[in-house]
Amino acid sequence: MAVRGRPRSEISRRSILETALRLARKQGYARITVDRIAVEAGVGKQTIYRWWPSKAAVVLEALRENARAEIKVPDLGSLQADLEVFLQSTFDVSRNRPGINDLLRALMAEAQHDRGFLQNFRRELIDPRRAVLHSLIERAQTRKEVHKSADVNLYVDVAFGVMWYRLLTGVGTIDNGLAGQLAELLAGAAVGLAKRKAGINQRA
Amino acid sequence: MAVRGRPRSEISRRSILETALRLARKQGYARITVDRIAVEAGVGKQTIYRWWPSKAAVVLEALRENARAEIKVPDLGSLQADLEVFLQSTFDVSRNRPGINDLLRALMAEAQHDRGFLQNFRRELIDPRRAVLHSLIERAQTRKEVHKSADVNLYVDVAFGVMWYRLLTGVGTIDNGLAGQLAELLAGAAVGLAKRKAGINQRA
Amino acid sequence: MAVRGRPRSEISRRSILETALRLARKQGYARITVDRIAVEAGVGKQTIYRWWPSKAAVVLEALRENARAEIKVPDLGSLQADLEVFLQSTFDVSRNRPGINDLLRALMAEAQHDRGFLQNFRRELIDPRRAVLHSLIERAQTRKEVHKSADVNLYVDVAFGVMWYRLLTGVGTIDNGLAGQLAELLAGAAVGLAKRKAGINQRA
Amino acid sequence: MAVRGRPRSEISRRSILETALRLARKQGYARITVDRIAVEAGVGKQTIYRWWPSKAAVVLEALRENARAEIKVPDLGSLQADLEVFLQSTFDVSRNRPGINDLLRALMAEAQHDRGFLQNFRRELIDPRRAVLHSLIERAQTRKEVHKSADVNLYVDVAFGVMWYRLLTGVGTIDNGLAGQLAELLAGAAVGLAKRKAGINQRA
DNA sequence: CTCTAAACGAGACGGTACGTCTGGTCTTATG
C-alpha cells in the first residue's frame, strides 16, 4: 500500500534549511531559536520538530546539504603530498565561507550536551572526513610507504585533533602552512617508522 | 585609603565553589543551575552573580581551585620519556576523577558560545597546561635534542589536540597507551628533524 | 478569516482566576506571587503574562468574575429608601466575604503606582458601581424628587468616597448604620435643594 | 547621665529627608528605593533603617517636615463659610505643589500593605487634618448652628472621603468649586437637621 | 467525488532557567 496522507513538503524543508543556515551565519548560532527559524521560514514549529530532533540537527543537515562532496581525495603517489593537498582542501572549506567555522564550533559544542546529536554529528561530519584521511594513509600503507603496524587512526586524530583544537580554542591558525607542517610531521613519523622497522628486519 | 564596606565572605566563596563542583560531578554540568547552587550553598543568587559572570565561570574556578599543582613536570633527560610521563600524568587527572571529563567537555562547549568565557577558559586552563608542555620541549631544544627551528607550538597542539579531539568526539581512548604513542610520535618527529638538519649542516 | 492557532484554554483561564482569588483570600494579596498562582493553578507563568499584565489584573478579573450581578438596584419610589437599600447591599458584599475588603484595598493601592491598572480598575470596578448609583439618583431627578440642577456625580462621590475613605484608613465602620446615615444625608441635601429651588421659582 | 556614644547626625537626617522628597517628586514614589536614597544622600543604608522602618516613613516625615502648619483654621461665624475656606485651603496645598498629590496617593497605597505604616500615616497626616475639621464643626455645634445630635465624624468623612476618592481614582476634580459644593452640602445637611430637630422640639 | 489520513501554518500551552532588582541585615573601618 502506498503512503497515505499529505506528503512532506519539499518547499518547507528547503525553507527551513536555508533559513537556519542564513540566520546562523548572520547572527551566530547561539542567537537562533527554533521559534525564529519557524517564523522566518514561514513554517509551523511542529513541522521542524516533526523532522528534526533539535535545531542542531537542522543546522547540521543544512551544512551537509550545502557542502556536499567538496573534499578532494588526492592521489599523487606520495603520502606527504597527498596529506598536504587533502588538508589544504579541508582547511579551505571553512576559510572560504565566513561563518562556517562558527557553525562547526557551535555544533561541536552542542554535541557535548546532547549524546544523541553527538552520534549524528559524528556520523554525518566527523566520520566521513576521517574515512577519507584514513583511506589516504592506508593507500600509502599498501604502497609500503607506511609500515603495516602503524596506527592509522592516531595519524587521523593528529590531523583533525590539531585542526579542531585550534578551531575551538583560538590557539593558532588553520591555514596552508599548518597543512604543510602536519603533512611533514605525519609523513615523517610514518615513513620514519617504516624505515626503522625495515632496518630492524634487515638486521634480524 | 583602606578597603571600605563589608569585605567579601570567604565562607560564601568556598561554599559556592564546593557546591558547584559537587553538584556538577554528581548530576552533570547540564543539570545544575545558578539557583540550585545558590540554594544548596546557602547563599543569595546575587552573591554568585556579583563575583562570577556565569555558572561556567564558577565551575571553571572550582575546577582550578581543586586541581592546583597536580601536573608533574618531569625532567628525565630524554624528550620522549618526559613527554610520556607528562602526558600520562595529564590523562590520569581526568581518569582518576569521575565527572571531570564531562566538566571539561561542558566548559569547552560553553566557551564556544561565550567569547568572554573562552578567554577566561584559555587563561585558566588551556594556556597553563600548554606552558608546561611548551617548556618541556624547549628544554629538549636547549639540549640540542630538538632542532632550534622546530615549531614547539605545533607539537603542543598535537598532544593536546588529540586529547581534546578524542574527549569531545568520543573517538578513541585517552590512556597510557596514547601517552606512549604521542611521546614516540612527537619525539620521533622532533629528533628526526634535528638529525636531518644536522646532516644538512654537516654536508654543507 | 477564522481564528488561527490553538485557541485560548478556558480551563487554564478559570484555574488561574480561581487560584488567584483563593490564594489572595487565604493568605492576603501581598503574599501571593505570580509564580505561586502559576504553580498552584498548574499553569505556565507565561500563560498568565500572556493574558494579564500583572497579578493585580488577574485578581481584579477574578473578583469581577466572582461578583457578577450582585448589586441590587432597588426602586422603592423614594430616593432615601433606594439609597439605603443600595448602600446596604453594596456594603454587605464585602462584609459577607472575608478577605474581599483586603483585596479591594490592595487593588486600590496597586492602582496608585500603575496608571494602566488604574484605568482597568476604574472601568471594571469603580465605574460600574458609580453607574448604578448614578442612575438611581437620576431616576429621582425624573420624579422631580431631586432638582434637575443637582450635581449627581457629587452625590455619588460622597457615598463611595466615605466608603473608600473608611475602608482605606480604618476610620469608622462600614455597616447598615452608615448606609442609613448616608441615605439620609444625601436625600436630605438633594430634596432640600429641590425645595429651595421650588420656593425660589414660586416666589418668582 | 548624658547620652553616650556618637550622637545622631542631623546632617544625615536632613540629607535623607531632602533626598527622599526630591527623588519622589522628580521620578515618582514608585521608582525610589531605600538604596537610591542612601546613595544620593551620601548616607549608609543602615542609617536610614536605624531611624525609619521603611521608605514610606521617610517620605511621610519629609512631607510633614516640609508642610508644617499650612492649614488655616478659619472662624468666620458661619459653618458654610468656615468649611469653604478650610477646604479651599486644604485643596490648595496639593494643587500648589506639583508631585504632592502623587506622594499622598503613594503613601495611602503604602498604608494598605503595611499596617504599621497605616497607624503612622493616620497619626501624622490623616488624624491632624480630621481634628481641625472636627473642631470647626464642633464650634458650629456650640453656636447651635448644628444640632448636638449630629454625627460630626460623618461630616468629616464626607469632606475627606470625597477628596481622597477623587484623588485616588481620578474621578472628578479637587478645586475651589468642590470646596464650595461640599461646604454647601454639609452645612445644608447640618443646619437642616438642626432646624428639623428644633421644629420637632417646638411641636413637642 | 467523497472519504480518510497525514502534513501543514499558527500559536497557546506547561515548564524551566535566566539575570535583575529590591528589601532588610550584617560586617568592616572610621570618626
Added chain:
DNA sequence: CATAAGACCAGACGTACCGTCTCGTTTAGAG
C-alpha cells in the same frame, strides 16, 4: 556608638526558549 560603604541572604520579577498540544486548512491516495 553612629556612620559610610558595601557585601550578604532571600526571594519575586518578567523574559526567553523549549518541546508539546490543539486548532482549522490543505493535499494527497483510496474507495
